[in-house]
Each structure stands twice: as structure tokens, then as C-alpha cells.
Amino acid sequence: MLKLLQNEWMKLWNKKATWVMAILLVVGVAGMLGLTKWISTMEGNRAESGGVSVEGQAEAPDWRKQAEAEREGISAQLADPELSSSREAELKEDLQIVDYRLAEDVEPHGNYSRQQMIKDSSGIATFAMLFAIIVAAGIVATEFSDGTIKMLLARPVRRWKILTSKFTATALFGALLTLAGFVVSIVMSYILFSPDGGTELVVRGGEVAEISVWTPAISHLLLAFVNIIVYTTFAFMIGSVFRSGALAIGLSLFIFFTGSTVSGLLSRYEIAKYLFFSHDLVALAQGMTLIKDVTLPFAAAVLGAYAIVFLLVSYLVFSKRDVTA
């Protein structure tokens, strides 16, 4: 099996497109952070000319004012009688943190601080997902379209093993891109942004506690990777069932981009909870819910179930298929 995986890995990296994707990822992530830096500088300049800030620092308006505003917002939401219990608990924790900040004078990280950039690094997952989808869509489909499938399957190797090696290679590629994007993002955060004196807070066991920004950064990255795997599995399934890479890429990206709109429209219905494109785990972890009553474990379970079904369909179709190409 390891040899089959070696084969898939070799084929993958012998394609120019793979290298182009890897380079685009690095350039894209670095570019995004560069853009953020540029915007922060512009905002800083504007703030300076307005006379609010000193020494051209990208200082946001006083964090206390923001915290007060946030407090009011949370209170307003808590007043909603239809609020679900899980959401209510989340909001109460947020409120606890804001209260703590105001009472103990603990500043949060500024929007353009190095810490905030590190914390938000999981944003690179979109890039990784795009390229992982492209690879997943083509890894089976191109064997058919190039006619190499005949050479590949007329071997003393059962088909499920070949498909497993292909799926593993895809998942590894996704993981590699995610990791590479993360590293680039961290490096650029260190190069472009300076740290500030803020502190990251969480509620742990009813108490407010200080944590490092690395904790949310890494946990969000892992959650984002779960989303990547679900989408790549979908693309993998479409690619192996319909033997068309273009269809698989198109359909996956279409769902990725329109999914949240569709589930937003359906959000009042029960069904929305059970659609895989409704659940963005990172957003959920940050307390942004599209659909009521959806908790992180629930969303993860739905995504897991979808991934298993996608894989089962791929295996069934691939191992039964007559090769006529």
C-alpha cells in the first residue's frame, strides 16, 4: 500500500500544475497578508490625519468604547426569547469576557497586531481547499481521460487499494497545503506586523483565563482542515463516479461558494442542519452560527457522516466499474 501511495505522490508532483498550485498558495497567502498590512497602514494614516492616534500607529479607537459597544450588542441578543440554550451559553461567556476586560482593564489584541494575525491564520484554508479540490477532482478522473486507467487496473492489485492510495494522496496533499499556508501566514505575520500588549481571554470552567493566541490559531486550523477534507472527498467522489475532473471541480466550488447562501435561505427549516455545506466549523468555533441550535460536535458529526457516504459511493462505483475507456 505504501508503494501505491508513493506512486500517486510521484505522479502528483511530476505534474506542473501541482507546482503551480503550491507556488500560488505561497504567493496568495503572502499577498493576502501584504494587502492587510497595506490596508492597516492606510487606516493608520487616516486616523493620524483625524488626530485620534499618535505616532502613526494603527491604533484603533479606544478599546473600551468597542468593548462597551460589544457588551450592548450581546445584551440585546440575550434578550431574544427564542434564543437556543447553547447559543445563550456562548453569549454569556462572551459577556463574561467583556465584563472582565472592562473590570480588570485587560486590553484585547488590536485588529492589526501580530497576535491577531496569528489567531486568524486559519483563513488560509480557503486557498488550500481550492487546490485540494482541484487535485481530488482529477486524481481518478484523469486516469480515465488519459487512458492510463487500463494500465493501472490490469495489475495484481485490488481496486480498493488503488482508490485508497489515491484518496490518501489527496488528503496528504490537502494537509501539506494547509500546513504550508499556515507556515507562510505565520512567517508573514512576524515580518509585517508588530505585537501589541493585548491579552487573549477564554472562559474555562466558569472562570476567565488568559491563553496564548496559538491555541485558537491551531484549533481553528484543524477545524478548517476538517472542512477541507469534506469538500475534497466530495470532489473525489464526483471525479471517480463521473470520470470528469471539470465537473467535479465546478460542482465542488459551486457548492462551496453558494452553499452558505442556500443554507441561509433554508435556515428556518430543519433540513438546513443536515446539509454539509451549512457547516463551517471555524465560524462555529468563533460563535458565528448560521443556523440555530447547531453546536460544534453536531456539525462535526454531520460532516463526518457526509465524508463517509462520499467515500463509500466512490469505492462502490470504482470497484464495480467496467473499464470501457
Next chain:
Amino acid sequence: MANQTEPIVELKHLSKTIRGKKIIDDLNLQLYPGQVTGFLGPNGAGKTTTIRMMAGLMKPTSGEVFVAGKSVQNEFEAAMSNVGVIVENPEMYKYMTGYKNLVHFARMHKGLTKDRIMEVVRQVGLENRIHEKVGTYSLGMRQRLGLAQALLHDPKFLILDEPTNGLDPAGIREFRTYLRSLAEKAGVSIFVSSHLLSEIELMCDRIAVIQNGKLIDIREMKDEGRPHHYIEALPAKQLRAILESKGYEPAESEAGFIIEEGVERIPELVKSVVAGGLDLYAVRPHRKTLEDEFIELTGGGQIAETVAK
């Protein structure tokens, strides 16, 4: 020679139905070590389907294929480790070098070393270009690479689907010689499907003819059949009368007739034709080509001479 040994490949009651249509109907066939068997049939007769079932690319609706006693359907890995396959225009990974392609396929078999890969590369004469991308190869070189990947694991049984498609005459000849020596020296059993009848005729010990999914004939190429002669004289009507009076059944061909007769009685026949006052133009031995027999067998079902599919 071959029939005394055990068959290496056996097709038992092989049938395939696709969308309610019977493509292959109860096919039985045995292939022997050291023998090259040609597989002929008009387009759509089921050649490709049969070959794909033998190569494990398609599943039979019923029946089984055995290779070295192992069922391709039930003991896939054991059976396939004895099979080498070359499909028409061997499709390789164009973006990789020939060598990497071979490494790729070698990894799918047990215990193949780098030395073995290089040995096969030398056998097919690709040493000089093996580290170049397959995309830059000519068709002939791809064909060689195709042969190399099929021979890597020293298979006892080689399946070739339209192997000479796109090769130039010199390439075809070389390929043919190579296959013959594989069969004769290494005792490999070879199964070749082709549209090119003259090709099959030169390469094979035995031919199997398939039509409408059924095997309609298996014959050894060695028994040449009875000798024939071609005779042409004018007026043709009188010639026919003479031939019939002598008990022949003349078959019209070109401007004359073909009769079933050895060389012994030909002088006597010529004398009587000349004595009858006919103008004799030609008398020559006639060897039925495989094409003639093929058309007889399949009732003139279309034979595609075209290379493209």
C-alpha cells in the same frame, strides 16, 4: 505440440450482457504455453470485451477466466500476477519519464528491482531515451515502453490488444519477431487481437475467430488445408465446362477460376485446356489467405482495415 501440455489460460462459459444485450455468449477457450494465438473477429464481435474480461478490466456476467489455475474474478491478485497487458497505443503517463513510468508499474508487482527494470529497458532497446518524458516519444517508442511495462514481472501470459496499431512496417516486423521469440524461448502464452489479418497470419500458431459474441472457429495455422490452383483461359465459359467435366467445382476469382487441386494433375489439365482450343493465360498455385477464410467464416462481416478506432 502445445495440446499435450496443460493450458495456462482457460475461459470457461464466459458471458457478458451489457444493457440487456448479449455481447459475449458462452465463450470457451484454452491457451497454451509457448503458443501465439490470434484473436479475430469483425468490429463489434466482442474482441475487446473478451480481452478486457481477461485483463480484469471488466467483470463477466457469468463464467470465469483462469490464469495459471487462478480465477481472475475470485483470486484477482494471484491471477493477475501472471498476466501482462498491452492495450492499443499504450497510454503512459506523458508527464513522466519512461523510467518513472516503469518504476510506477514495477511498484505494483512484488519484488521487482531496479536491475530488472533496466534489464527490460535493454531488451526493448530504449536505453538511450528512457530518462526522457514519454510525451516526447514517438509512437514506436511508446509501443516499446508498452511492451516493457508488460514484461516487467515476467508474465506467463501476455494479452495484446491491437498491438501494431500505428507502427511502421519495420516496427511491426521487429515487434513480431520479438513476440515469436518470447513465445518460443520463454514459453510465454500470447493472445493477440488484431484487425490486420496478414499480421495475425505471420505471427500466430493458432487463430480463434469470434462473431456476434460466439467463438465460431479455432484452428491451427500449421495445417495449411488442401492445395488450390488458379487457372485463367478464354473463353471462360468453355473453361468452366472443361473443369466441371473433370469433376472440379470451379470458384470464380478475378478473370479465372480456383480449383481444389495439387500440382500432380495440373499438366494433364493444361493439356486438355490447350487441346480444347482455349487461350491459356495463367496457371498458378493458389494459397487461400487468412482474409479469404475469414470472410468465408464470418460471411463477409466487415473487416476494418482502418487503424483508428
